[in-house]
Amino acid sequence: MPPVGGQRVSGSLKKGALGLLDTLIMAVAGSAPAYSITASTAALVAAVGVAGPAALWVAFLPMIGITVAFSYLNKWRSDAGAAYAWVGRAIHPALGFLSGWALLSLSTIFMVAAALPAGEATLDLFAPGELHSVTWATGIGVVWFLGVLTLVTIGITATARVQVAMTLLELGALLLVGTLAIWNASAAPVAAFSWDWFLPTSFPSFQAFSAGMLVAVFYYFGWDVSSNLAEETADGEKNAGLGGMVGVLVIFLIFILIQVAVQMALTPAQVQANSANLMPALGHAALPGAWASIAVLAVMVSAVATLETQLLQCTRLLYSMARDRVIGPSMGHLHPRFQTPWLAGFAVAGVSLLLFAVSATVPTINLLMSDLINAIGVQVSFYYSMAGIACAWYYRKVLLTDWRVFVFAGFIPLASALFVACVGLYQLPQLGWRVCAISIGTIVIGLVPLWYYRRRYGSRFYTDPPECAEAPPR
Numbered sequence: 158m159p160p161v162g163g164q165r166v167s168g169s170l171k172k173g174a175l176g177l178l179d180t181l182i183m184a185v186a187g188s189a190p191a192y193s194i195t196a197s198t199a200a201l202v203a204a205v206g207v208a209g210p211a212a213l214w215v216a217f218l219p220m221i222g223i224t225v226a227f228s229y230l231n232k233w234r235s236d237a238g239a240a241y242a243w244v245g246r247a248i249h250p251a252l253g254f255l256s257g258w259a260l261l262s263l264s265t266i267f268m269v270a271a272a273l274p275a276g277e278a279t280l281d282l283f284a285p286g287e288l289h290s291v292t293w294a295t296g297i298g299v300v301w302f303l304g305v306l307t308l309v310t311i312g313i314t315a316t317a318r319v320q321v322a323m324t325l326l327e328l329g330a331l332l333l334v335g336t337l338a339i340w341n342a343s344a345a346p347v348a349a350f351s352w353d354w355f356l357p358t359s360f361p362s363f364q365a366f367s368a369g370m371l372v373a374v375f376y377y378f379g380w381d382v383s384s385n386l387a388e389e390t391a392d393g394e395k396n397a398g399l400g401g402m403v404g405v406l407v408i409f410l411i412f413i414l415i416q417v418a419v420q421m422a423l424t425p426a427q428v429q430a431n432s433a434n435l436m437p438a439l440g441h442a443a444l445p446g447a448w449a450s451i452a453v454l455a456v457m458v459s460a461v462a463t464l465e466t467q468l469l470q471c472t473r474l475l476y477s478m479a480r481d482r483v484i485g486p487s488m489g490h491l492h493p494r495f496q497t498p499w500l501a502g503f504a505v506a507g508v509s510l511l512l513f514a515v516s517a518t519v520p521t522i523n524l525l526m527s528d529l530i531n532a533i534g535v536q537v538s539f540y541y542s543m544a545g546i547a548c549a550w551y552y553r554k555v556l557l558t559d560w561r562v563f564v565f566a567g568f569i570p571l572a573s574a575l576f577v578a579c580v581g582l583y584q585l586p587q588l589g590w591r592v593c594a595i596s597i598g599t600i601v602i603g604l605v606p607l608w609y610y611r612r613r614y615g616s617r618f619y620t621d622p623p624e625c626a627e628a629p630p631r
Contacts, residue, residue, distance in 0.1 A: 170237060170476070171313055171496045173391040179317045180383040180390050180397055184404025186324045187379030187470070189463030190411045191331055191436055191455040192274055197372055197530055198419055199432030205369035206425075207348065208359035209416045212366075215357065216373030217409045222573025223541045224405050226548035227384050228398025229566045232630040233551060235387035235394050238477030240544040247551035248543075250619045251607060254483055256543045257474055258603030263536035264467045265505060266595065267378075269512045270529040271467070272298030275460035277434055281453045299513050305464045306506050309472065312495040313389050316465060323462045330455035331411050334436070338418035338443035346421040354420065368587070370580040371534040376412060378537045380404045381544075382466040385473040415439070468502060475501035482616035484606065528595065531588050535596035538581025545574025552626045562629050 175183075198209070205212050227239070236242040238257060245253020276294035279301075284293070309316055343350075353359050360366040383400040387393035390400075419428065419435070422442040431438040440452025476498040479489030492499040548570040549556075556567040585593060611619055 169496075170388045170473070170491070172389065174313045175317055175386060175390040175396075177392075177396045177400055179321065180386060180400030181403050181407075182321045182324045183317070183386060183466055183469075184380040184383045184401045185328070185407050186320050186459075186462040187382040187466035188377055188404070188408045189271065189379060189459045189466075190408050190415075191327050191452075191459035192271055192463055193376045193459075194331075194412070194415050195434060195436040195456045196270065196274055197376055198416070198435045199428050200530060201369060201372045201376075201416075202419075202425060202428050204372055205360055205365050207351075207354050207420060208356075208361070208365070208369065209420060210354045210413055211357055211359050212369035212373050213376065213409070213412045213416055214355065216370055216377065217405070219573035219576040220374070220377045220541075221402065221405055221409075222569045223545050223577070224380065224398070224402040225565050226545045226570035226573065227381060227401055229552065229570070229630060230544065230548050231384055231387055231398040232394050233624075233626065235390075235397060236477055237385055237388045237473035238481070239381065239384040239387070239474070240540060240547070241474060242477060242481075243551070244543045244547045245618060246621075246624045247547040248623065250483075252543060253618075254478075254607045255600060255603050256540055257478055258606070259536050259540045259600050260474060261471055261505075262599035262603070263378075263533050263540065264471050265508050265512065266529055266536075266599070267533055268302065268464055268467050268505075268509050269298075270533065271460045271463045272302050272513070274434070275301045275457055275464070278437075278453050278457035278460065281434070281437055282450060282457070295513055299510065301461055302464055302506070302509065302513070305461060306468060306502055309465060309468045310492065310495060310497055310499050310502055312497055313386070313469075316469065320462060320465060323458045327455050327458045327462065328407075328411065330451050330458075331415060334440055334443045334452050334455070335411075335414040335418045338422045338439055339414075341443060342418070342422040347424050348420050350417065350421060354417070364587070367580060367583050371531065371538070371584045374537050374541075374577060374580065375530050375534040377405060377408065378533065379463060379466060380408070381541075382470045385470045388473075418443070468505065471505045472498040472501040475504070481618045482610075482614040483618050484610050528591050531584075531592045532595035535581045535585055535588070535592070536600065538577045539600065542574040542578035542581075545570040545577070549574075551624065552630070555626050555629050559629050566630065 201209050201212060230243045234242060241253050241257030244256045273294050276298035279297045280293055308319060380401050384397050387397035390396050419439060423438060427438060428435065436452040436456045440449035444451060475488040478484045479486050488498065488501045488504065490500050491497060549567045552562060552566040556563045
């Protein structure tokens, strides 16, 4: 797909560098199952009690619906900008820019939220006495972040190889810990397994249901990196979307396994006491002595892996936006040897390091993580809902030509988008001014670069007519 804005950037991303397995691994790593579990389970339990499994499978339904939308949108246009390009070309260019800006802002915040558990896990292994020190956790998180930035700059092939190894290690550790925790707890469980945990009627209230959905949305976020890597994927029109769908299915099964293990093996008090570091606590319930460190290792690997995918996602998005001339062209410059948007990577790194400095001043990691998770959940709701709506709107003229197009390109994406959007909107007033300022404020700030670069470059992205499908997708 040629760039809309007509910007001439130096070179192109490395074509065909990734296969279907690579994109699947990237989707799983982007959601960072071990990290999401250790950072979010306490918030989920606090919101819905024993209805954690129900919250995870209910949230899975709209999330798999959004992956279907991404798959159909990739068939139309495989673009490193993904939702930015789709929303901008199908609905309105300003909404497309803000969708891209929302991903940039939430990914930058997410990298801080991911680096903190990486720092904590490292301290747990090598300096447990400093485990709850915000300064130490932030400092070590910065070291991990800079190491990942170097790897991402070196090239997509090397990055993918490292990512495959880390993600397989993470999944193996989670399967081991979850299975053994259930096995050990089955004789005398904290709470005996019950199918009622999976029933929607197990939610204490509608408010609890809505709060649980927002946390669950955060659980799943990150799989969409596979679409941002579509231009570097062999048969990207097909494999990028398929990798995302299978990846979400894999992490859903892992989330359910671990949630059941947590509810059988740990008391609610233990969950809350380890709210920012849950997997190590579950590891002690699953494995004896030093073997429990496997759970700590899983969290560290998961956090580092998701730092990698978020950097990949941000740099590819910036590359696409620069190519379309909706931001400065320097963000589209590729490294002459590695074919990666290296200047975009350093720009994201600069902003992230500033956020690291701010996070080091927060009194406790638990407070910081709670605010970050809720803010990201609201932003993800906006970003995913815009993509789902864009899918239904782009295919609107051909929805009645084939029942499969109507269901999978129209009804499912639109219903999923509306569900996710309503969760974010309903919960926003309940989250306090700090979360509102982070989530809404960072998106609104995007109006400034939108206005500035539109006036400066006059990109065709803003003036070309919207696109619409005239024939059913292949």
